[in-house]
Each structure stands twice: as structure tokens, then as C-alpha cells.
Amino acid sequence: MAGPADPLTDRVDVRPALAGGRGTLVGAVSADLRRLILDGDIKPGDKLPSEAALTRKYEVSRTVIREAIASLRADGLVEAKQGAGVFVLSSQPATAFPFQPFDAARISSMIEMLELRTAIEIEAAGLAAARRSPAQEEAIFERCQDIDRLIAEGKPTTEADFAFHLAIADATNNPRFREFLEMMGQRVIPRAVLQRGDAERTPSGYLGQIQAEHRAIAEAISARDEQAAREAVRTHLMGSQGRYRQLLRRG
Secondary structure, X not given: OOOOOXXXXXXXXXXXXXXXXXXXXXXXXXXXXXXXXXXXXXXXXXXXXXXXXXXXXXXXXXXXXXXXXXXXXXXXXXXXXXOOEEEEOOOOOOOOOOOOOOOHHHHHHXXXXXXXXXXXXXXXXXXXXXXXXXXXXXXXXXXXXXXXHHHHHOOOOHHHHHHHHHHHXXXXXXXXXXXXXXXXXXXXXXXXXXXXXXXXHOOHHHXXXXXXXXXXXXXXXXXXXXXXXXXXXXXXXXXXXXXXXXXXXXX
16 A cells, blocks of 8 residues: 655656746746745755755756755745755745835835736736747746846846736737736836835845746746636735735834
């Protein structure tokens, strides 16, 4: 009789959900490891399985495993200890707010904007998952990679963030979604307004948290999973609302 399933060692085939490309493999592996951490299968202080063990588990190359772990490190979920391995830091990414002090009226305005965006962009993501072309899929991942590069270089990310959302709007193949975002402009990126353009002071941990949400959206659209794409956008924008409401309460 087979023993109970072991989520840390049982093999997981990530390929069926993928549209192709190593970047997508990295996203699928990092998403599964993130799920294990957030679900408590791997707890704070636990050591991740070795690269060799993870290579066997996901049936991918060591390069994919290394990049997936690098993504978790960028999100503040794990840390590498030289000679010891990679250890889980926390089951939840730390929230770091990008501005202090703040104008409560501006925060309230941004929450209103996020509520409007949530109503529209959830459906946009579902349509993008259903309708996107290979070129549009590639554009979404390229915009995501642009944000990664800017974070690594310590440069402002608001323009790239806006471009990422525009790429999703384009993938709906309904020009009205892009028109809506362009009409709102970069005001749809709250930190751009609240910091008055001082985005280079945004803490990397905060950006890493947002970027993890972006990657989840991109991966769901790539997989043509309409429901997952809608839920990923809901998580992203509702999470933003929650973060700004928390900041407002602090005031």
C-alpha cells in the first residue's frame, strides 16, 4: 500500500499547464514552492530540499530551480545560507509601505481608483487569457521582466508597471480597455501619485511583493486559465486596496 503523499518530494509535472519557454517553467516551479510555503507545508525555519531533489521533483533543469529560488528570495520568502542551504523566512511576504508621511485625502482617492480598476481589470485579465496571441503573451512577460530588471537596478518602476497593465489590456483585443487605462494614465499606479514621482525610494521588499502578484497574473494568462487570471488580478488589486486602507488606518 502506498504511503501518504509527501508534498516536498513527490514529483510534480509542471509542463502541462505551460505554453512553453523556460521563463514560464521558472514561474510554474516558483508558484508551486510559494504555495507550499504559504500553505504551511514548508514552515518558517525549514530548509528547502536540495537543488538535486527539486530537479527530480519538478523534472526540470537545475537552472530553472535556481531561478525559481531566486524569485522566492526576491519576494522575501527564503534566504540562502552559505554552505547550509536555502531556508524559509516567513509564510507571508513582509509588507513595507513606500511612503511616509502621507496625505490621507490622496490615499482615499487612490483606494477609489483601485476599486474602479478592480471592476474593470479582472474582466480584462479573463479576456486576455482567452484571446491573447503568442506575441501578446510574449509582450506581457517582457514587461514583467522589465520590472524585474528595474528593481534589480534600483530604478523607478512605475512606467514599467503601467506598461505591464497596458500589455494585458492589449491582449484582450478590445481597444477600449487600453483606452480606459490611457485615459487614467499613470494615476492607476498608486505609489506614483502618492510619492509624487519619487518611486526610486520604494523599498525593494514592497516591490518584490507586487511583482510576485504580477508574475501570477502573467502565468495565468499564459496558461489560458481565465478563472486563474481573474483571481490573480483580484488578489493583486484587492491586496493593494488592503495595504492602502491599512496605511490610512495608521493615520
